[in-house]
Amino acid sequence: MIEKILLLFSWAILCQGYDLTKPVLKQVVVLSRHNIRTTIRPDLLPKYSPKTWPEITQKPGQLTKKGTLMEQHMGEYFKEWLDSENFFRPICPDVDTVYLYANSMNRTVQTAEAFAEGAFEDCYVPVHHEYSYEKMEEMFRPIISNGTAAFKNMVFNEINQKLKDTKLKESLLELNEILDIKFSEICKTESICDLSDTSKSKITFAVGRELWVEGPLYVANTVLDSFYMSYYEGAPLKDVAWGLLKTPEIWHTVTEITRKDQRMRYSTIARDYGSKLKKCITKIMLNYAEMPKFILIVGHDFNQNALTTAMDFKPFTLPNHYELYPMGGKIVFQRWIVDANEYLKIEYIYPSWTQLRSGAKFTMKSPPQRVVLELKWCKADANGFCSWSEFIRKLSAMQ
Numbered sequence: 001m002i003e004k005i006l007l008l009f010s011w012a013i014l015c016q017g018y019d020l021t022k023p024v025l026k027q028v029v030v031l032s033r034h035n036i037r038t039t040i041r042p043d044l045l046p047k048y049s050p051k052t053w054p055e056i057t058q059k060p061g062q063l064t065k066k067g068t069l070m071e072q073h074m075g076e077y078f079k080e081w082l083d084s085e086n087f088f089r090p091i092c093p094d095v096d097t098v099y100l101y102a103n104s105m106n107r108t109v110q111t112a113e114a115f116a117e118g119a120f121e122d123c124y125v126p127v128h129h130e131y132s133y134e135k136m137e138e139m140f141r142p143i144i145s146n147g148t149a150a151f152k153n154m155v156f157n158e159i160n161q162k163l164k165d166t167k168l169k170e171s172l173l174e175l176n177e178i179l180d181i182k183f184s185e186i187c188k189t190e191s192i193c194d195l196s197d198t199s200k201s202k203i204t205f206a207v208g209r210e211l212w213v214e215g216p217l218y219v220a221n222t223v224l225d226s227f228y229m230s231y232y233e234g235a236p237l238k239d240v241a242w243g244l245l246k247t248p249e250i251w252h253t254v255t256e257i258t259r260k261d262q263r264m265r266y267s268t269i270a271r272d273y274g275s276k277l278k279k280c281i282t283k284i285m286l287n288y289a290e291m292p293k294f295i296l297i298v299g300h301d302f303n304q305n306a307l308t309t310a311m312d313f314k315p316f317t318l319p320n321h322y323e324l325y326p327m328g329g330k331i332v333f334q335r336w337i338v339d340a341n342e343y344l345k346i347e348y349i350y351p352s353w354t355q356l357r358s359g360a361k362f363t364m365k366s367p368p369q370r371v372v373l374e375l376k377w378c379k380a381d382a383n384g385f386c387s388w389s390e391f392i393r394k395l396s397a398m399q
């Protein structure tokens, strides 16, 4: 008995009330996608369907008000989570402990600013970016650098193979009906009257450019992009795809197009695309001791796709969402200490499909979605922890 009391006593003195075995969060590096934006090519939509499209007043590709709000909510959630881990000093973090960086597109800069407003309200935490406005920075651009014939052949074969996918065909047939494409202008002028006829696709591969697949798939993606935006922005369902997308089943069917497109255009080629960003993240990780405690980098879905491919993440699925890399979704690298051992944990933190539409606020009690991710080459335990030293050693060898 006395031993037990003594043990408790010395335990409390030694550790000043802290539980030594409680994991301590030391460092966080985030690669985020921007939040809800307006559709990129609204100018093309009228020729894809004889029906009337919703009016869009904001300029294309810009963060919407709702997107700003949702990202503030994300920031607030991160603050609550990090505070619960005693991560920052109370009130405002020291300037050199936080670094926010965004691609120089308006939507990515504004996403980082909105995050900062939520996470560091009333604190001085600037957002850094290379150019003033609306310019893709090199590190974020999905451009081809490997121009060898072998690589090009691999990419072409892969895409041609994937274009023949039967599930993709099924989704494209559904979209034909939704659009009534037979009566569209594009059918009359460019003879694209059936989106499922993917043999009409034209692949453009050029060093220094983005890989481009023109034709039915491009049309389908542009259309879906506008449906997503209407849905997230909270338009009445009768105005989202003319009320033709109601059930989860039909959403699942048509959104297969976007998922397939991401997997198609960013598979083999993602290694090439992701190499610059991977170098940057690798540098941050290898020099972690000199790096700020919290780093946020804001880019695009294709950056997340390219990075997870280039870094050999295990394949993962995100519950409660149709997009592979949702609006405001974040790959969150975390360095933890447990009992003097260091670990890496990676999570994908994102608003669900319905949270985006409803404009949900996030708290620890009603959190955004959190999914543990794993690298193929650093085995994670049940808590998602893989050995930090193993991670660093292998990462260093990969350079």
Ligand SMILES: *[C@@H]1O[C@H](CO)[C@@H](O)[C@H](O)[C@H]1NC(C)=O
Residues within 6 Å of the ligand: 059, 062, 106, 133, 134
């Ligand atoms: C990008 O943001 C700047 C500054 O807010 C603004 O002046 C410019 O019009 C924006 N560009 C577009 C295309 O909306």
Ligand SMILES: *[C@@H]1O[C@H](CO)[C@@H](O)[C@H](O)[C@H]1NC(C)=O
Residues within 6 Å of the ligand: 146, 147, 148, 150, 151, 154
């Ligand atoms: C280019 O791609 C080929 C074929 O996949 C590959 O063997 C080669 O290593 C790549 N070159 C670079 C610089 O990545």
